[in-house]
Every structure is written in C-alpha cells, then in structure tokens.
Amino acid sequence: MLGVVVLNFLLIRLAPGDPATVIAGEMGGATQEMLESIREDYGLNKPLMTQLWIYVSGVATGDMGQSFFFNQSVTSLIAARVGPTILLVLTAQFLSILLGVFMGVIASRKPNGILSGFVSVFATIGYAVPVFWTGIMLIIVFASVIPIFPVEGMQSVKLRNASYITQAVDIAHHLVLPAFTLAIIYLAQYARLSRASMLEVLGSDYIRTARAKGASEGSVLFKHALRNAALPILTVAGLQFGNLISGALLVETVFNWPGMGRLAFDSILRRDYPTILGVLFFASAMVVIANLITDLSYRWADPRLRGR
Incomplete structure (x- = not known):
C-alpha cells in the first residue's frame, strides 16, 4: 500500500x-x-x-487531504461514495460467478453439444464488447424501447423518505442494469473457465467411481466435480476484482451511479489531485482485501490445505 x-x-x-x-x-x-x-x-x-x-x-495518520473542488475532506467524500460502489461491484461479482459457473457446469455435461457451443460463442462476444457499449445498449432496450428499469441514479427522489423495505426494493430496481452491464463481460469468462476446469475434473477416476456407486448426475456435477474445479475459478475471481472496480468507473458514468467511479471521473476532469489519490488508495485497499479473502477461501475449497 x-x-x-x-x-x-x-x-x-x-x-x-x-x-x-x-x-x-x-x-x-x-x-x-x-x-x-x-x-x-x-x-x-x-x-x-x-x-x-x-x-x-x-x-x-488517516488524513487523505482536502478536496480542491468539493471543499471537503477526501475521507468524507469517499465514505459517502464507497457504499454504492461496493454494492455494485459485489452484486456484479456475485452474478457473474453464479451464472457463469452454472453455465459452465451445464455446458461441461455435453462438451460438443449446442449449449456448450453457445457458451463459447457468448463468452467470446461478452469478452470482446466494451462495457460502456453494453450499458448504452441496455439503456436503449430496457429504459427506452421497453421501459421497465430506471435509466440513471441509485434511488428515486420521491421514495427517499419511504420505508426501508420500499427503499431497498427501489435501490435493487435501479441496480439491475448497471450490475448486469458490469457482470456480463466477467460472466462470459467464468463460463468458459468453469467449463474447461469441469471437463478436466470429470475425466478423473474418483468421478467415475462416484458414478459407479450410483450417485446422481447433480451430485456428481455440483458436489464432487465442482468443488475440485473451483480453485481456478477462485483464483480468477480474486484477480478480476480489480478489473471490476476499474470497470465500475465506466458503468457508474454511463448510469450516473453515485459511487467512487463517478467521483473519480469528476475529479479527473477538475484535476482534483487529493480526491483522485484517495479513490485510488481505497480501490487498491479493496483489491488487497479481495486477494486476501481469495487466499483464505482456498482452505475451504481444498481440504488438503487445512492442515498447513
């Protein structure tokens, strides 16, 4: 640091x-x-x-300085913005891992089937398309052509004094488009990675033994194979966390999401050095913490590491 x-x-x-x-x-x-x-x-x-x-x-000593433009302490500025960014990044990470791994596991059952080919094509397209373009397309489709999601912001102004449950539902409604925009590119990567890792594990002797003992296909895939195929996925998840934070800058700008990415964008335009440095510091700290959690999660995924 x-x-x-x-x-x-x-x-x-x-x-x-x-x-x-x-x-x-x-x-x-x-x-x-x-x-x-x-x-x-x-x-x-x-x-x-x-x-x-x-x-x-x-x-x-915990003093990040005073913002040139906002005339506030950088710590207070980031404290007000870090929550929305963490919410967006963690939601996108959860969606990308959950959906990507599920698609990869299902595709590994028939590696030459239609679904496996779809996963490969989807992964190539999802990885190649810029995240800001995806956000703009989702806005056009789901906020203009089919207006079912809000186009910007984190919360409706008229609901800020409503009950906590109503506010939570409203925030979740605003979160759908930015979270999926940020998740799509990484969802594609997890799908391909989990498919390749599962194909390698499914050829192991203990998988054939589990099937010979009469274990169900769901048990073989998700209980025996997936847990042993999870280490590469966990490694990439930790490494991709920093990319998620950098991608959040573009997503927050497109959707006017009030997080650290939007704060960084405004600060860069105004040459607000202390605020830019503060955002970079907190983003780096989040990446370090994510990598530490990834290392600790290895002990859960691989029982061989628990005694070391």
Missing part, C-alpha cells in the same frame, strides 16, 4: 494539467496573481518531494 501511495502520487503530479488553472476558472478569473495565490494555499508551489512527504505523512 505504501508503494501504491507513492507511485500514484508521482504519476498524478507528472500528468499534464494544472489544478490551479481549473480552480481559478471556477472562480471566474485566472490572473497570474490569483494562480500564485491558489498554488500557495494548496501547497502546489512546494518542491515535489516536500509535497510527497506531507501527503504520505497525512495518509499514515
């Missing part, structure tokens, strides 16, 4: 653009005196290494 903080800080500072010019433009003027005053107020006129030391020292 220390390496992430330092590298992100240096990369952001080396990127083109001057936040003082953006701030002055928002204030209605950009004279040289005003620019110098803004740089002094925000510490932008100090040497780069001095700025880095001040920033790292602040992060070490």
Whole structure:
C-alpha cells in the first residue's frame, strides 16, 4: 500500500494539467496573481518531494487531504461514495460467478453439444464488447424501447423518505442494469473457465467411481466435480476484482451511479489531485482485501490445505 501511495502520487503530479488553472476558472478569473495565490494555499508551489512527504505523512495518520473542488475532506467524500460502489461491484461479482459457473457446469455435461457451443460463442462476444457499449445498449432496450428499469441514479427522489423495505426494493430496481452491464463481460469468462476446469475434473477416476456407486448426475456435477474445479475459478475471481472496480468507473458514468467511479471521473476532469489519490488508495485497499479473502477461501475449497 505504501508503494501504491507513492507511485500514484508521482504519476498524478507528472500528468499534464494544472489544478490551479481549473480552480481559478471556477472562480471566474485566472490572473497570474490569483494562480500564485491558489498554488500557495494548496501547497502546489512546494518542491515535489516536500509535497510527497506531507501527503504520505497525512495518509499514515488517516488524513487523505482536502478536496480542491468539493471543499471537503477526501475521507468524507469517499465514505459517502464507497457504499454504492461496493454494492455494485459485489452484486456484479456475485452474478457473474453464479451464472457463469452454472453455465459452465451445464455446458461441461455435453462438451460438443449446442449449449456448450453457445457458451463459447457468448463468452467470446461478452469478452470482446466494451462495457460502456453494453450499458448504452441496455439503456436503449430496457429504459427506452421497453421501459421497465430506471435509466440513471441509485434511488428515486420521491421514495427517499419511504420505508426501508420500499427503499431497498427501489435501490435493487435501479441496480439491475448497471450490475448486469458490469457482470456480463466477467460472466462470459467464468463460463468458459468453469467449463474447461469441469471437463478436466470429470475425466478423473474418483468421478467415475462416484458414478459407479450410483450417485446422481447433480451430485456428481455440483458436489464432487465442482468443488475440485473451483480453485481456478477462485483464483480468477480474486484477480478480476480489480478489473471490476476499474470497470465500475465506466458503468457508474454511463448510469450516473453515485459511487467512487463517478467521483473519480469528476475529479479527473477538475484535476482534483487529493480526491483522485484517495479513490485510488481505497480501490487498491479493496483489491488487497479481495486477494486476501481469495487466499483464505482456498482452505475451504481444498481440504488438503487445512492442515498447513
């Protein structure tokens, strides 16, 4: 995490653009005196290494700095946005793993059948199509042609004072399109991966033994084979979590979802360095935690690791 903080800080500072010019433009003027005053107020006129030391020292004590544009602490800004992003990312992860693995397991029963071919074609298309294009197409179809889902936002304004159950249903209704948009590309990958992993496991001796003992096909597929085929899926799930967070930036922009991705997008346009760095820090922390959970889940999936 220390390496992430330092590298992100240096990369952001080396990127083109001057936040003082953006701030002055928002204030209605950009004279040289005003620019110098803004740089002094925000510490932008100090040497780069001095700025880095001040920033790292602040992060070490929990101070992510003050937003240039929103005039709030970065910690409070992210605290208000991290919940919607986690909800979107975890929902998309759950849908992609659940549906992808189910499709892969069913396709592995007849590797040369129609369903197996459909999974392969769907996986190729789903992986190739850009996530923002998928979001736009879903908006056109399910919010314009067949208007059954909301087109933007996380919650209807008129229901914000309703009961908790009504609000939860409304949020779930708003969540459908962005979650499926983010899930489709990874659903295709899990389908192909689980199909290939299941085909390898189904050729094992213990699977033939289970069938010889009269075990049902569902028990063979989901109890015996899937658990042993799950390790590659768990590995990819942990690695793909970071891609889900980066994909959430585009999805949140398309659907105007009030999460960290949308906050990062607005901050990039306004050269709001502290907010950008704060979003990158929390996103990196989420990826580290996801990889740790993935490592721990190996012990559940593979009994051979529990005694080590």
